[in-house]
Amino acid sequence: MKFFTEYLWFNTAEKKEYIRITEQIKEILYRSGIKEGMVLVSAMHITAGIYVNDNERGIIKDLDNMLEQLAPFGPDYLHHRTGEDNGDAHLKSLLLHHQVILPVTEGKLDLGPWQEVFYAEFDGQRRKRVIVKIMGE
Amino acid sequence: MKFFTEYLWFNTAEKKEYIRITEQIKEILYRSGIKEGMVLVSAMHITAGIYVNDNERGIIKDLDNMLEQLAPFGPDYLHHRTGEDNGDAHLKSLLLHHQVILPVTEGKLDLGPWQEVFYAEFDGQRRKRVIVKIMGE
Amino acid sequence: MKFFTEYLWFNTAEKKEYIRITEQIKEILYRSGIKEGMVLVSAMHITAGIYVNDNERGIIKDLDNMLEQLAPFGPDYLHHRTGEDNGDAHLKSLLLHHQVILPVTEGKLDLGPWQEVFYAEFDGQRRKRVIVKIMGE
Numbered sequence: 001m002k003f004f005t006e007y008l009w010f011n012t013a014e015k016k017e018y019i020r021i022t023e024q025i026k027e028i029l030y031r032s033g034i035k036e037g038m039v040l041v042s043a044m045h046i047t048a049g050i051y052v053n054d055n056e057r058g059i060i061k062d063l064d065n066m067l068e069q070l071a072p073f074g075p076d077y078l079h080h081r082t083g084e085d086n087g088d089a090h091l092k093s094l095l096l097h098h099q100v101i102l103p104v105t106e107g108k109l110d111l112g113p114w115q116e117v118f119y120a121e122f123d124g125q126r127r128k129r130v131i132v133k134i135m136g137e
Numbered sequence: 138m139k140f141f142t143e144y145l146w147f148n149t150a151e152k153k154e155y156i157r158i159t160e161q162i163k164e165i166l167y168r169s170g171i172k173e174g175m176v177l178v179s180a181m182h183i184t185a186g187i188y189v190n191d192n193e194r195g196i197i198k199d200l201d202n203m204l205e206q207l208a209p210f211g212p213d214y215l216h217h218r219t220g221e222d223n224g225d226a227h228l229k230s231l232l233l234h235h236q237v238i239l240p241v242t243e244g245k246l247d248l249g250p251w252q253e254v255f256y257a258e259f260d261g262q263r264r265k266r267v268i269v270k271i272m273g274e
Numbered sequence: 275m276k277f278f279t280e281y282l283w284f285n286t287a288e289k290k291e292y293i294r295i296t297e298q299i300k301e302i303l304y305r306s307g308i309k310e311g312m313v314l315v316s317a318m319h320i321t322a323g324i325y326v327n328d329n330e331r332g333i334i335k336d337l338d339n340m341l342e343q344l345a346p347f348g349p350d351y352l353h354h355r356t357g358e359d360n361g362d363a364h365l366k367s368l369l370l371h372h373q374v375i376l377p378v379t380e381g382k383l384d385l386g387p388w389q390e391v392f393y394a395e396f397d398g399q400r401r402k403r404v405i406v407k408i409m410g411e
Contacts, residue, residue: 001138001275001411003310005379036140038177038272040312040375044386046327051231053183058215059227065215066208066228071340078332078339090333091340094325097234097371101177103270105142110268112181131384133377135272135312135409137138138275173277175314175409188368190320195352196364202352203345203365234371238314240407242279247405249318272409274275 004032004134007044012124018060019119021130025102026109028132035107037136042099044131047089047123049096055116067092067122089122096120104136141169141271144181149261155197156256158267162239163246165269172244174273179236181268184226184260186233192253204229204259226259233257241273278306278408281318286398292334293393295404299376300383302406309381311410316373318405321363321397323370329390341366341396363396370394378410 006028008021025041041050053059070091077087100117103110119130143165145158162178178187190196207228214224237254240247256267280302282295299315315324327333344365351361374391377384393404 003410005377005384038270040377042375042377044384044389046386046388052235053227053231054216056216056219058218059224062214062216062224062228063231066232070207070344077336079328079330079336081332082330087333087336090327091336094327094337094370095340096231098326099375101179101236101238101375103142103177103179103268105270110142110181110270112183112266114183115181129386131377133312133379133384136140175407189372190364190368191353193353193356195355196361199351199353199361199365200368203369207344233368238316238373238375240279240314240316240405242407247279247318247407249320249403251320252318273277 002034002137004034006132008130008132009127010119010121011127012121015124017121017124020055020116021119022117025117025132029104029109029134032134034104034134034136037104037134039102039104040133041117042131044129047086047093048128049093049098049120050100051096051118051120052100052115054114067095070095086123092122139171139274141171143269145267145269146264147256147258148264149258152261154258154261157192157253158256159254162254162269166241166246166271169271171241171271171273174241174271176239176241177270178254179268181266184223184230185265186230186235186257187237188233188255188257189237189252191251204232207232223260229259276308276411278308280406282404282406283401284393284395285401286395289398291395291398294329294390295393296391299391299406303378303383303408306408308378308408308410311378311408313376313378314407315391316405318403321360321367322402323367323372323394324374325370325392325394326374326389328388341369344369360397366396
């Protein structure tokens with residue numbers, strides 16, 4: 001049984017960004033030498049998400065539009081009484097979820113043909129971290 | 138340590154369907170011989186979801202109504218510029234999430250009394266796949 | 275390889291409550307003796323959720339407000355034809371998700387600085403259970 005842990009760092013230029021990280025996960029998996037198991041990819045901040053979907057510009061914007069509708073950026077969050085202005089980012093993170101598990105089979109990420117892994121930054125322009133933990137053999 | 142992987146295939150009659158798959162997961166678990174561990178059940182397509190909830194016809198329709206309200210089927214997605222018409226299916230998949238982890242204790246799925254596992258198809262009428270990966274002893 | 279399973283019980287005073295359980299998870303991890311691995315924290319009922327976010331009173335209420343808007347408590351759910359009145363609680367559980375995986379590194383929950391684990395009760399005032407299953411070495 002083997003465990004292999006690395007951390008990805010992000011410091012986005014924009015407040016909100018959707019960044020494909022599939023290749024980075026594949027490289028970590030390769031370095032780990034693990035052939036069978038599972039990869040946990042989990043945001044370590046509470047205003048970011050991790051998700052699996054299509055690497056198509058339109059659907060990424062559609063997702064952004066939906067999240068903006070369900071948890072709009074704006075002043076009216078109780079959280080802002082603490083001096084923060086990122087209430088929407090917390091809620092977007094909760095709606096999208098902050099983690100995925102990727103199966104590993106025969107040394108490869110066992111994903112479907114269109115599945116890509118994304119880091120969703122909802123309150124960027126500062127250093128933030130994602131844990132990638134692989135468990136297997 | 139043991140790993141056991143199988144794939145479930147679906148080709149639904151309807152565009153949208155909610156299909157209980159608890160029994161199929163139990164059969165795979167039985168074939169695996171694994172007594173302690175975790176089962177990853179994860180859609181391999183980006184227009185489907187996996188969830189755990191009640192096998193009650195009303196609540197399934199309530200879920201469908203909510204998803205249809207939050208991410209309605211319709212023409213107005215940027216994703217459709219690619220020629221696709223399933224923007225809503227991507228968003229429904231993201232809202233519901235595409236995977237669950239089921240605990241295995243003493244050879245059984247360690248679920249609560251009403252927990253059932255479902256495959257949620259949002260863009261069906263073609264062959265689609267779900268990975269079931271068990272990790273344990 | 276080691277597996278360690280415990281169950282947390284809840285019986286909330288209120289119908290809806292958001293309860294921080296990070297310390298309880300840490301204690302279970304300590305008892306397990308596991309130093310590297312993953313902790314599954316998963317609600318065993320279909321009207322509760324588990325999530326990771328900020329332990330800040332304002333954002334907890336913001337989350338509650340959002341869920342109440344997306345899946346309001348009320349009479350108009352088909353599920354209620356069974357005699358139940360908790361259709362909203364099922365939908366809130368599905369939106370928030372019912373489980374998280376926490377990474378364990380060097381004997382500790384490998385969480386970011388503000389990440390706290392919460393049990394979200396949407397239909398309380400009765401005994402309900404959460405499984406905490408640790409897998410590692």
